[in-house]
Amino acid sequence: MSMIDPARLDADPPARPRRAGPRGLTPIVPRATVAGRALVAVVAIMTFLAGLTIGSVMAVRATAQAWRSDVAREVTIQIRAGDPAAVAAQVKLASELAAQTPGISAANVLTEDETARLLEPWLGTGLDLSSLPVPRIIVLRLDPAAAPDLTRLRRTLTDRIPTATLDDHRGWSRRLGAVAEGVVVTGLGLLLLVATATILSVVFATRAAVATNRTVVEVLHFVGARDGFIAAQFQRHFLRVGAEGGAIGGAAAAALFLAVALLPRFGVGGDPEAPSVFTWLHPGPWGFAGIAAAVVLMACVTALTSRLTVYRTLRAIT
Amino acid sequence: MVRFENVGLRYGMGPEVLKDVTFGIEPNSFQFLTGPSGAGKTTLMRLLFLSLRPTRGLITLFGRDVSSLDPDEVAVIRRRIGIVFQDFRLLDHLTTYENVSLPLRILGKEEPSYRGEVSEILHWVGLGDRMHVLPPVLSGGEKQRAAIARALIGRPEFLLADEPTGNVDPTLARRLLRLFVELNKSGTSVLLATHDIALMDQFDARRLVIADGRLYVYD
Ligand SMILES: Nc1ncnc2c1ncn2[C@@H]1O[C@H](COP(=O)(O)OP(=O)(O)O)[C@@H](O)[C@H]1O
Numbered sequence: 001m002s003m004i005d006p007a008r009l010d011a012d013p014p015a016r017p018r019r020a021g022p023r024g025l026t027p028i029v030p031r032a033t034v035a036g037r038a039l040v041a042v043v044a045i046m047t048f049l050a051g052l053t054i055g056s057v058m059a060v061r062a063t064a065q066a067w068r069s070d071v072a073r074e075v076t077i078q079i080r081a082g083d084p085a086a087v088a089a090q091v092k093l094a095s096e097l098a099a100q101t102p103g104i105s106a107a108n109v110l111t112e113d114e115t116a117r118l119l120e121p122w123l124g125t126g127l128d129l130s131s132l133p134v135p136r137i138i139v140l141r142l143d144p145a146a147a148p149d150l151t152r153l154r155r156t157l158t159d160r161i162p163t164a165t166l167d168d169h170r171g172w173s174r175r176l177g178a179v180a181e182g183v184v185v186t187g188l189g190l191l192l193l194v195a196t197a198t199i200l201s202v203v204f205a206t207r208a209a210v211a212t213n214r215t216v217v218e219v220l221h222f223v224g225a226r227d228g229f230i231a232a233q234f235q236r237h238f239l240r241v242g243a244e245g246g247a248i249g250g251a252a253a254a255a256l257f258l259a260v261a262l263l264p265r266f267g268v269g270g271d272p273e274a275p276s277v278f279t280w281l282h283p284g285p286w287g288f289a290g291i292a293a294a295v296v297l298m299a300c301v302t303a304l305t306s307r308l309t310v311y312r313t314l315r316a317i318t
Numbered sequence: 319m320v321r322f323e324n325v326g327l328r329y330g331m332g333p334e335v336l337k338d339v340t341f342g343i344e345p346n347s348f349q350f351l352t353g354p355s356g357a358g359k360t361t362l363m364r365l366l367f368l369s370l371r372p373t374r375g376l377i378t379l380f381g382r383d384v385s386s387l388d389p390d391e392v393a394v395i396r397r398r399i400g401i402v403f404q405d406f407r408l409l410d411h412l413t414t415y416e417n418v419s420l421p422l423r424i425l426g427k428e429e430p431s432y433r434g435e436v437s438e439i440l441h442w443v444g445l446g447d448r449m450h451v452l453p454p455v456l457s458g459g460e461k462q463r464a465a466i467a468r469a470l471i472g473r474p475e476f477l478l479a480d481e482p483t484g485n486v487d488p489t490l491a492r493r494l495l496r497l498f499v500e501l502n503k504s505g506t507s508v509l510l511a512t513h514d515i516a517l518m519d520q521f522d523a524r525r526l527v528i529a530d531g532r533l534y535v536y537d
Pocket residue numbers: 329332335353354355356357358359360361362
């Protein structure tokens with residue numbers, strides 16, 4: 001504007017150089033008018049819950065997977081008790097049949113001692129098994145590369161030895177899989193609830209912030225600001241709130257899982273004979289990646305929700 | 319530039335504040351808008367500034383029928399209009415400098431690019447040494463001038479000023495009037511609302527007078 005003219009209202013000396021503000025310009029929407037602390041806490045708690053859910057679900061999945069593949073590597077043949085000589089012959093025949101089946105790498109007949117040890121938890125020590133009708137057990141190791149035809153083996157076995165049964169633990173494995181799936185579905189449900197609660201909190205906080213800054217919004221409209229510009233002024237605060245809360249909650253969840261992983265090294269809860277969360281609650285790298293993703297997602301959801309809420313509130317005003 | 323045809327406005331279910339208002343404003347023109355307090359001057363300003371929609375009649379601004387504008391188009395049209403509110407509407411948490419530069423900031427301009435320009439206009443309205451104070455510290459007259467500077471910084475084609483001399487002593491009022499006349503000479507249309515007859519007598523210009531909800535034009 002070429003306004004260096006007689007209409008100048010003052011006779012001030014030329015402009016002092018503008019004090020270079022080290023922190024730049026004041027935010028148009030004052031930071032203090034956004035419900036910062038409370039919302040950071042809410043987002044932190046929600047991210048923590050999401051992190052715990054993700055970590056636990058990943059741990060359950062990994063554990064179930066490991067158990068299932070352990071189980072899948074073995075099948076057992078049981079031969080019902082009877083006349084000792086006949087049973088010995090049946091055991092021998094069964095071992096041979098199994099050994100001839102491609103895909104079975106070893107057939108190991110449990111000795112009476114080993115069988116007794118398996119039964120110890122139920123029957124106590126020092127038992128003389130010869131007086132009890134205890135079945136004989138043959139453990140077959142499966143070759144993980146080539147899947148043996150267990151159906152055929154079962155048919156041959158039961159044809160030749162009516163007292164033999166083949167247990168491939170499939171039912172157990174299937175039930176374990178169902179449980180793991182159930183945990184995953186429950187986890188997804190929890191994540192959905194956590195996301196909903198977060199979005200609602202951000203919506204309320206944003207509406208409150210817009211209401212508090214009504215004058216600011218009005219003035220911005222009057223000087224010709226687009227709704228997008230106004231929304232961005234709010235969004236930057238909420239992005240920060242979301243990032244802070246997310247980082248705190250995510251770090252807390254990760255720290256909890258790390259503690260579970262590391263405590264056994266310091267002699268806490270690492271006893272393999274007394275299984276506890278310490279032996280299986282390990283989210284693994286994907287679990288930790290999931291927690292990190294939850295943090296980023298929380299920040300984005302917070303920012304985006306506030307932006308959309310500002311848009312909707314502005315449309316409602318005009 | 320502006321065209322009102324049979325415009326009527328009522329607030330809610332109340333009586334018509336403006337009735338059958340028909341007039342036009344040409345580029346490069348200067349006019350006073352006058353009438354007793356409560357006549358509807360601010361209401362007319364708000365219609366011109368698109369913060370109110372007429373209850374009947376047609377308003378054309380810069381060749382656009384205002385009833386057909388979407389919010390983004392309203393924003394763009396407002397950038398071509400500068401407005402000085404009766405109650406200033408400065409933001410108390412921003413310095414005078416930041417308040418005045420707001421119309422440039424919302425365009426996404428970087429602060430260093432407009433620093434000189436804002437500083438110049440602040441000196442022009444006599445606020446050179448008040449740049450970095452917050453509005454609550456300013457006197458009524460200083461706020462008035464900050465509001466004027468903010469209205470001018472975007473180089474509007476059309477300046478609306480609602481009682482801009484209402485809060486200042488007669489001497490400053492005269493100087494502000496000179497400022498608006500000066501601005502008009504540099505190519506901006508000015509509509510200056512006032513009920514100060516003495517002020518209007520100082521400059522011979524077209525007068526729009528509101529009485530009983532009707533608008534009378536004295537060229
Ligand atoms: N927001 C509003 N709601 C209802 N009535 C209003 C509103 N604003 C102004 N009025 C009424 O409209 C009339 C004109 O007001 P206004 O335009 O402010 O007059 P002026 O600026 O000439 O003093 C007055 O009677 C006032 O009471």
